[in-house]
Amino acid sequence: MAVDRRQQIIDAATNSFSLFGYKATTIDQVAKLANVGKGTIYTFFKNKEELFDEIINDLIKEMKEVANDAVNPSDSFYENVHRALYKLLEFRKKHQLTIKLSQEARDIGTPAVLEVMEKLELAILNFIKDKVILAIQKGEIKDCDPEITSFIMMKLYIALIFDWEKKNEPLNKAEISELFEFYLFRGLST
Amino acid sequence: MAVDRRQQIIDAATNSFSLFGYKATTIDQVAKLANVGKGTIYTFFKNKEELFDEIINDLIKEMKEVANDAVNPSDSFYENVHRALYKLLEFRKKHQLTIKLSQEARDIGTPAVLEVMEKLELAILNFIKDKVILAIQKGEIKDCDPEITSFIMMKLYIALIFDWEKKNEPLNKAEISELFEFYLFRGLST
DNA sequence: CAAATGACCAATCGGATAAAATGGTCATTC
DNA sequence: GAATGACCATTTTATCCGATTGGTCATTTG
Numbered sequence: 001m002a003v004d005r006r007q008q009i010i011d012a013a014t015n016s017f018s019l020f021g022y023k024a025t026t027i028d029q030v031a032k033l034a035n036v037g038k039g040t041i042y043t044f045f046k047n048k049e050e051l052f053d054e055i056i057n058d059l060i061k062e063m064k065e066v067a068n069d070a071v072n073p074s075d076s077f078y079e080n081v082h083r084a085l086y087k088l089l090e091f092r093k094k095h096q097l098t099i100k101l102s103q104e105a106r107d108i109g110t111p112a113v114l115e116v117m118e119k120l121e122l123a124i125l126n127f128i129k130d131k132v133i134l135a136i137q138k139g140e141i142k143d144c145d146p147e148i149t150s151f152i153m154m155k156l157y158i159a160l161i162f163d164w165e166k167k168n169e170p171l172n173k174a175e176i177s178e179l180f181e182f183y184l185f186r187g188l189s190t
Numbered sequence: 191m192a193v194d195r196r197q198q199i200i201d202a203a204t205n206s207f208s209l210f211g212y213k214a215t216t217i218d219q220v221a222k223l224a225n226v227g228k229g230t231i232y233t234f235f236k237n238k239e240e241l242f243d244e245i246i247n248d249l250i251k252e253m254k255e256v257a258n259d260a261v262n263p264s265d266s267f268y269e270n271v272h273r274a275l276y277k278l279l280e281f282r283k284k285h286q287l288t289i290k291l292s293q294e295a296r297d298i299g300t301p302a303v304l305e306v307m308e309k310l311e312l313a314i315l316n317f318i319k320d321k322v323i324l325a326i327q328k329g330e331i332k333d334c335d336p337e338i339t340s341f342i343m344m345k346l347y348i349a350l351i352f353d354w355e356k357k358n359e360p361l362n363k364a365e366i367s368e369l370f371e372f373y374l375f376r377g378l379s380t
Numbered sequence: 381c382a383a384a385t386g387a388c389c390a391a392t393c394g395g396a397t398a399a400a401a402t403g404g405t406c407a408t409t410c
Numbered sequence: 411g412a413a414t415g416a417c418c419a420t421t422t423t424a425t426c427c428g429a430t431t432g433g434t435c436a437t438t439t440g
Binding site for chain 3: 232
Binding site for chain 4: 048
């Protein structure tokens with residue numbers, strides 16, 4: 001059986017990263033899990049970090065799909081951004097690999113993992129930024145700096161989904177949607 | 191000369207905490223700096239942490255003054271909150287002791303320091319919450335949950351002052367004021 | 381002979397242990 | 411009786427050394 005050795009390696013590594021994190025995953029272990037000699041891994045990937053990068057790029061691709069699936073052109077900008085951001089952050093919150101990597105970033109601070117987490121955030125940020133630019137062009141929202149606007153949207157979302165529940169009862173999806181709309185779109189002024 | 195031994199100790203400890211942080215400050219060191227026997231410290235304070243707490247309570251008092259000074263009853267709610275939050279976070283950003291403690295919380299995670307930083311955040315949060323409640327009563331802003339509103343205001347401010355400049359050119363006071371007003375008060379909707 | 385392999389190597393990690401430092405006490409001093 | 415610093419139990423830090431790890435490459439295999 002001519003199995004795809006490269007894919008076997010990626011699958012094994014993804015599994016191990018998800019279970020044990022980046023640092024605690026050894027190349028020996030990946031080789032064993034992939035039923036492959038250790039040297040073989042180095043014929044496909046320059047080193048451990050490049051293997052990691054490839055897996056993260058797959059993850060980002062997956063996230064882009066999730067985000068795009070959440071967008072429905074006939075809905076409003078606000079509705080779409082809300083659904084996309086919510087789905088993205090829920091994805092991040094539930095996906096084994098991202099959970100493990102978040103922990104590792106927080107508890108150990110492995111440099112390669114910190115880098116990768118920034119890359120993930122940036123991917124989300126850019127996705128939102130594109131939507132913001134489009135919405136401005138269509139006149140769906142006021143003219144504003146897309147960079148800052150997407151930054152604030154993500155910060156607000158992270159605050160509502162992750163930070164708020166550190167000290168309070170978690171907010172459900174409907175509440176978050178409402179708050180997002182209330183504060184960012186309608187505004188506080190009377 | 192009947193110097194105030196208690197105040198001497200507090201001054202010495204404040205100095206040492208500011209320079210070296212909580213963990214790296216030893217009671218022996220504080221005693222030396224305060225020109226006081228080590229045992230004397232324990233006649234005024236039950237232990238190291240209580241001495242620390244007293245210093246932090248002084249700091250919070252100082253912060254409350256800064257915040258109150260920034261408030262001018264004849265100005266709008268938005269204007270006052272902006273000035274107060276800005277002053278508070280600038281204070282935190284420039285004050286030796288808070289800088290050192292932020293570093294220690296991030297790099298070492300000393301439990302006593304983490305606790306204290308939460309206490310600081312909570313003090314700010316409560317200050318803002320009171321202002322929000324008043325503003326709702328006066329009809330200066332829409333009816334909303336003061337808890338969530340103050341939480342979001344602070345998160346937005348921290349994002350604009352601390353987080354934004356990790357990746358971009360820092361925003362000046364006027365820009366922050368403008369963004370604060372634009373996103374939170376006027377809203378994005380057209 | 382090209383792809384796969386695992387013994388091998390230098391570098392890093394981590395557990396064990398001993399030494400130093402620290403928070404806190406209390407008998408003695410002033 | 412307030413102040414002190416030698417003293418103690420506990421924690422932290424430094425040091426060592428065997429185990430582990432990422433990565434290489436001469437050898438094997440299909």
